[in-house]
Amino acid sequence: MLRAAIGQIEARGVAAVRIADVAAALGVSNALVLYHFSTKEKLVAEAFAFAAEDDLARLRKLLGRRTSALRRLRAAVRWYAPTGQAKGWRLWIEGWAVALREPGLREVTQHLDRQWKAALAEVIAEGVAAGEFHCPDAMDAALRLTALLDGLAVQMTAYPGAVSRARTRAWVDEALARELGLDREALTSPPG
Template identity: 85%
Template sequence: MARVRLSVPERRAELLGAAVEQIEARGVAAVRIADVATALGVSNALVLYHFSTKEKLVAAAFAHAAEGDLAQLRRLLGRRTSALRRLRAAVRWYAPTGRAKGWRLWIEGWSVALREPALREVTGELDRQWKAALAEVIAEGVAAGEFVCPDPTATALRLTALLDGLAVQLTSYAGAVPRSRAQEWVDEALAHELNLDRAP
């Protein structure tokens, strides 16, 4: 059966989706252009036409994955409810005990980003956008009198640092931290950061 002819944006999205799957399965170091091509039943040349090197393909794949994560974050934070409810939903989704997928992908990306400037730029930008989005909703909650937080930016940094660290533990070291305990720590940290016991 002949393959459906895709537009350039559709083809790139298909290639990037396959690249993300291959990176998750094999790791950045082991994945090859040929793996992505084989997964889709296309030629290596087609992949290289859209992404001239493996490094460019990998950086673009991480950017593609980041766009999906950020879109979900924006949906959660854009709901018509209190800032606290939106923040809790976002933190629980992002936490390694939640429904967010791809922690193995991001841990792999952080490691490779130490040596790959293009990937470092992608992961750094995702990190900045996550922190900025959380800081914004925290500031909204403070302004609305929902909770007390003197420094929303610092709070967003501490929360994401905790979540990232727990993700490494839960993903890399099975059984190191029970998931239920990790969720308790996340809830406790959020309550502490927002001074919920002192909220109006």
Template identity: 80%
Template sequence: MTGVRLSVAERRAELLAATVEQIEARGVTAVRIADVAASLGVSNALVLYHFSSKERLVAAAFEHAAQADLARLRGILTRRTSALRRLRAAVRWYAPTGQAKGWRLWIEGWSAALREPALRAVTRDLDQQWKAALAEVIEQGTATGEFRCADPKGAALRLTALLDGLAVQMTAYDGAVSRARTRAWADAALARELGLSEDDLRAA
């Protein structure tokens, strides 16, 4: 790719995508600037020109990886249908049995964020965006009387905490939790948070 002239935005996007691939393959702690550069056939200096350190590169790569999923989540939550249908679709998609972010990548990120302030700031902000998007739709459904929830923000936190925890179990411990059980638990948790029966949820 060295013979192709890219805009600054295109080059940054290329570097970030390559970094995500390297993190998935090697892990956050093992990945190096040189690995990213070599995967694209560019110099270390070019990577450092766009991202002044490995820490900044990794933090930006995690943000890059999450933005597409956040856009997809918002697309689901703004569909022209009931709040209940939107929430169920979002929870199904976000759950470790769905098509949301690569969970191995995020478990790596959570671990590294304990030691990397730049990455911790990014992952905290992204986590807050996920929860805020869910809480907003829970508030909408509560206001229209579709369901009952006295604490939308708390409900969003509990739901995502459950799904994050199940993702760790499924990713780190093969066979610890089945896909069917994970999906059933996610549905049960959503119904409970909205003051509905599971039959009500299925009917939606």
């Protein structure tokens, strides 16, 4: 049901999606969907939580690799960036907008946001401890990086063509290098 809800949210938007749309996509009755999720708001919040767990699992996999902190961080940031393989930016932008008015969804999006920042900060701190790079405050760096990535995603999703993919990738690389006290070339060089 949650995958069907995500599909309907992506197709129609959070505001327009109805219980009946999800039920029709599954070929079940509205009552069955309502049995599991008593309101549309609960269904939407659970669907976002489900999507968030998928994204977090991918992030954990990237950050859990047995390689340098720089390589893990670079892979995670490039995957998450709107030029990477991460899907669903439209879904998350919709979710953020609705979260302004829906406390249940706000909880879900805040929880995801905190976990993303904490995971990135942890790898940044590991890299600092290993002497791979320098960063005075790992959590602040994670906040600035995710703010940039989220903002670029809004620009690229809401205003196609406003920022090119190449320019976005260059800005992301520049920001990551700056946060880590590295030259941009260090992001593409093999570890020494």
